[in-house]
Amino acid sequence: MKKFLPFLFIAFGSTQLTYAQQAFENHYANIRNEFSADHTHTTTAFVEQRWRLAGNKGFDESIYFVEKILKDAGYKKEVNGEADGPLTYRIETRKMRRPTWEPVDASLRFEGEVIPFLKFVTNRNMIATYSASTPAEGVTAEVVDVGRGKKEDFANKDLKGKIALAETGAYQLYRQAVEKGAIGVLAYSLPEYTQPEKNVNSIQFQSIAYTDSVNQKWALMLSYQAKEKLKAALAKGVVRVTVMVETKIYKADELTLVANARGTVKPDERFVYSAHVQEPGANDNATGVATLAEMARTTAKLIQEKKFVPQRTITFLWGDEIVSTDRYIKDDANRASGIKWGLSLDMVGEDVSKTGGTFLIEKMPDPSAIWTRGKEKHTEWGGSVLKESQMVPHYFNDLLLNRCLQQSKFNGWVVNTNPFEGGSDHTPFLEAKIPGLLMWHFTDVFYHTDGDRLDMTSSNEMKNVGVSALATAYILASADENTTLTLIDEIKKNAIDRLEVEFALSKEAVGKGGKVSDEQHILEVWTSYYTGALDKMTEIPVKGATRKIDTKIAAVKADLQKKLDELKGWLEK
Numbered sequence: 001m002k003k004f005l006p007f008l009f010i011a012f013g014s015t016q017l018t019y020a021q022q023a024f025e026n027h028y029a030n031i032r033n034e035f036s037a038d039h040t041h042t043t044t045a046f047v048e049q050r051w052r053l054a055g056n057k058g059f060d061e062s063i064y065f066v067e068k069i070l071k072d073a074g075y076k077k078e079v080n081g082e083a084d085g086p087l088t089y090r091i092e093t094r095k096m097r098r099p100t101w102e103p104v105d106a107s108l109r110f111e112g113e114v115i116p117f118l119k120f121v122t123n124r125n126m127i128a129t130y131s132a133s134t135p136a137e138g139v140t141a142e143v144v145d146v147g148r149g150k151k152e153d154f155a156n157k158d159l160k161g162k163i164a165l166a167e168t169g170a171y172q173l174y175r176q177a178v179e180k181g182a183i184g185v186l187a188y189s190l191p192e193y194t195q196p197e198k199n200v201n202s203i204q205f206q207s208i209a210y211t212d213s214v215n216q217k218w219a220l221m222l223s224y225q226a227k228e229k230l231k232a233a234l235a236k237g238v239v240r241v242t243v244m245v246e247t248k249i250y251k252a253d254e255l256t257l258v259a260n261a262r263g264t265v266k267p268d269e270r271f272v273y274s275a276h277v278q279e280p281g282a283n284d285n286a287t288g289v290a291t292l293a294e295m296a297r298t299t300a301k302l303i304q305e306k307k308f309v310p311q312r313t314i315t316f317l318w319g320d321e322i323v324s325t326d327r328y329i330k331d332d333a334n335r336a337s338g339i340k341w342g343l344s345l346d347m348v349g350e351d352v353s354k355t356g357g358t359f360l361i362e363k364m365p366d367p368s369a370i371w372t373r374g375k376e377k378h379t380e381w382g383g384s385v386l387k388e389s390q391m392v393p394h395y396f397n398d399l400l401l402n403r404c405l406q407q408s409k410f411n412g413w414v415v416n417t418n419p420f421e422g423g424s425d426h427t428p429f430l431e432a433k434i435p436g437l438l439m440w441h442f443t444d445v446f447y448h449t450d451g452d453r454l455d456m457t458s459s460n461e462m463k464n465v466g467v468s469a470l471a472t473a474y475i476l477a478s479a480d481e482n483t484t485l486t487l488i489d490e491i492k493k494n495a496i497d498r499l500e501v502e503f504a505l506s507k508e509a510v511g512k513g514g515k516v517s518d519e520q521h522i523l524e525v526w527t528s529y530y531t532g533a534l535d536k537m538t539e540i541p542v543k544g545a546t547r548k549i550d551t552k553i554a555a556v557k558a559d560l561q562k563k564l565d566e567l568k569g570w571l572e573k
Contacts, residue, residue, distance in 0.1 A: 020486035027474045028406065030307045031467045034298045037459035040466070043069070043290035044349060048282035048454050051124065054320040055100030055252030062277050062286075063255045066293045066318055067091065070259050073300040082260050082313070083267070087300050089259035096254050098210055103127045104246040108186070108220060110233065111140050111240040118226045122201070124280060125450040128170040128187070128219035129207035131247055138244035141183055145234055149173045149187075154180060163241065165230060170219040174208040184218040184243060188227040193380040193443045196224035202449040205280060210249075218245045256319035258328070261299050263477065265311035265542050268338040271473040272328070273314075274425040275345045276321030281452035283444065285321075287349025291462045292316055295470050310477040311542045312340070321346075326428035340539065341396060341476060342429030342436040343469060349462040350441040351455075352414070357447075359461065361404065361417045362438035363397045364430060365390050367525050369419035374505050376419055379442040383421035388525060393532025395540075396435040398494040399487060403475070404468040413464045418442075439465055476540065484540045484549050491537070492556045495530035496563060502526055503567045510571060520568045527564040531557045 050058025149168030160181030275288035429436025506519035538545035
């Protein structure tokens with residue numbers, strides 16, 4: 001085949017793309033063609049049927065299910081280490097400090113009645129994690145209402161041999177009630193965004209502390225409907241209920257599954273994905289497990305077909321939320337030094353038409369977590385106002401957003417972001433000073449409830465996430481000078497767009513009496529954020545930065561400073 005001299009631009013439809021942009025498009029086309037939404041649905045269906053906690057049967061079965069996907073895709077089990085081949089995996093086994101736990105059955109009924117008004121078969125989150133079993137026939141006792149479960153609510157209440165009821169979380173209620181002689185507790189605690197008065201049977205899973213196999217008791221979580229039944233009965237007089245709980249508490253090993261598509265040039269530098277296996281839901285987090293499994297399979301297929309050659313290693317990790325990712329980073333200092341990007345997949349497959357959620361990228365700490373205004377907003381999960389010293393200037397926020405928006409242009413997928421909040425597998429990366437982001441959905445009315453089932457998921461949503469996440473890693477795993485220059489242009493546009501948005505908000509604030517100096521400072525911080533992000537882009541090319549890259553970064557930084565000066569001047573007028 002004849003070789004042609006490279007040109008800077010090539011024709012593509014009615015526009016022209018740089019070679020780097022065309023390479024991006026090729027990645028998307030290859031990934032979309034190979035990535036199977038049906039596969040994600042199948043894996044989600046398998047995993048979501050299992051109540052998963054590190055070490056228990058459902059957790060382990062989920063790990064082994066993904067292992068089979070990897071083996072069928074061509075990943076070979078490590079013998080001597082990651083260098084065994086281009087596609088390898090391992091299952092790490094560790095002794096757990098405490099036993100694992102799994103629910104089997106439970107029911108709650110009024111004394112003398114045959115039919116329970118709450119049962120495990122329809123409310124699989126009703127048993128608080130680490131609850132012990134009752135006798136097989138159950139236990140019958142009086143219910144004592146202790147209000148909101150505060151210290152003063154327990155005053156003058158006789159709980160010995162009885163069951164405490166309160167509108168509070170199970171953990172604290174259990175601790176206080178058991179100290180006063182209660183045989184178990186009934187807890188009701190649902191945030192407003194779950195709309196409990198509409199979703200009257202919803203229950204969010206919760207935990208109680210594990211003490212020992214002899215003294216452990218139980219806690220049941222109540223739905224809104226069950227709580228109202230009990231409250232109505234208590235208003236009429238003494239209430240006695242029969243509670244049956246069956247669980248398993250046993251010693252176990254914790255499993256972590258790690259797969260690698262090994263880099264051909266700098267294998268010790270890597271992009272790491274993580275998806276946690278524990279938690280009983282479909283969206284949370286069977287969809288993350290399934291999407292990452294299909295991403296790993298897709299990557300293997302494209303490598304085998306020579307459609308993709310990673311120069312840096314791409315790592316896929318499945319385990320216990322935060323714990324496994326944190327351990328992966330901390331257990332090997334040399335390995336950690338090579339982790340350049342981390343990306344968590346948590347609740348990535350929601351059917352947004354049913355859950356009320358939206359797809360989000362949770363950003364690393366940027367100025368939107370300091371001044372949250374305009375279209376920026378926290379989710380109902382909630383986030384704290386950060387200090388300027390906590391800001392983490394980096395290009396990764398915008399780079400991932402741009403990749404998701406590129407997928408959005410293909411099919412209209414709705415993409416949003418939220419300021420940093422924390423609470424998932426991106427946080428261990430950030431704590432280790434490694435760029436880390438979260439792909440997720442929120443606010444979800446079924447979050448952590450037993451309404452989070454397979455019919456609330458979307459395989460197309462998982463494909464959108466998977467395609468975007470893979471395209472991000474593929475670009476960074478084999479970036480050259482042209483790729484980096486293109487990404488710098490993207491970040492420049494992001495920076496200019498952000499400054500113009502913030503200027504409009506600042507102008508409005510000044511018009512309402514705000515201080516010009518305060519608003520100018522916000523613009524200065526955003527500019528500082530992006531200049532810091534640009535400085536870090538020298539790490540993108542696999543073979544190192546070039547003079548052209550350094551020159552480009554310097555020019556863009558100068559353009560941003562010029563833009564800042566211009567906007568600050570306009571604010572003074």
